[in-house]
Amino acid sequence: MPPKGSGKRKNNTVYSDDSPTPPVPTLAEQLSYLHNPRPFKNPNYTKNVNRRTKNLKAVLTQEREREKNERERRRQEREENMDVDGKQAEGVPPEEDMPTYASIEAPPSVHPQRRYCDITGLEGPYTDPATGLRYHDKSIYELIKGLSTTAAKEYLSARGVNPIVK
Numbered sequence: 066m067p068p069k070g071s072g073k074r075k076n077n078t079v080y081s082d083d084s085p086t087p088p089v090p091t092l093a094e095q096l097s098y099l100h101n102p103r104p105f106k107n108p109n110y111t112k113n114v115n116r117r118t119k120n121l122k123a124v125l126t127q128e129r130e131r132e133k134n135e136r137e138r139r140r141q142e143r144e145e146n147m148d149v150d151g152k153q154a155e156g157v158p159p160e161e162d163m164p165t166y167a168s169i170e171a172p173p174s175v176h177p178q179r180r181y182c183d184i185t186g187l188e189g190p191y192t193d194p195a196t197g198l199r200y201h202d203k204s205i206y207e208l209i210k211g212l213s214t215t216a217a218k219e220y221l222s223a224r225g226v227n228p229i230v231k
Contacts, residue, residue, distance in 0.1 A: 183220045184208060197221060 119127075182189035182201040189199035193209050196217040200206050209217070221227075 183224055197226065 180189050180199050181187065182205060183198045184205050185201050187201045189201050191201075191206065192199050193206065196209060196212070196214075198209050198212075198217060198220055200209055212220075
């Protein structure tokens with residue numbers, strides 16, 4: 066048997082302009098979107114060549130500096146609005162510092178604390194009344210019923226609860 070590709074090749078000729086039959090467009094050319102207009106692109110857009118890219122460290126440093134300047138400006142405004150005796154001037158509302166993604170001074174969450182299974186680490190909506198261990202489903206509950214009191218105490222102490230097993 067002859068090797069692949071050694072047979073006759075098709076003659077890929079390009080028709081000239083004076084040919085009576087026009088070239089047939091390929092399937093890729095037929096399905097191409099290149100000739101369609103792009104309404105989502107702005108035809109008047111020009112790229113700003115003077116714009117520099119910044120790495121993450123530079124962006125975070127700039128954000129911290131901006132927040133620091135903003136806090137300092139607010140502090141100075143508060144001091145200017147104070148009376149001589151140190152009380153807030155009338156008509157000026159007290160400003161609270163708004164927490165940002167970079168600050169850790171945020172108020173406590175209003176959502177209840179999530180409970181997790183002491184055995185699997187999955188969400189544990191159930192609590193064993195005898196041991197106080199939280200569990201995910203009935204298969205874990207069967208495992209908890211078979212635990213010794215020392216093992217149950219170890220699971221509770223790992224969670225940080227005072228292990229009192231009945």
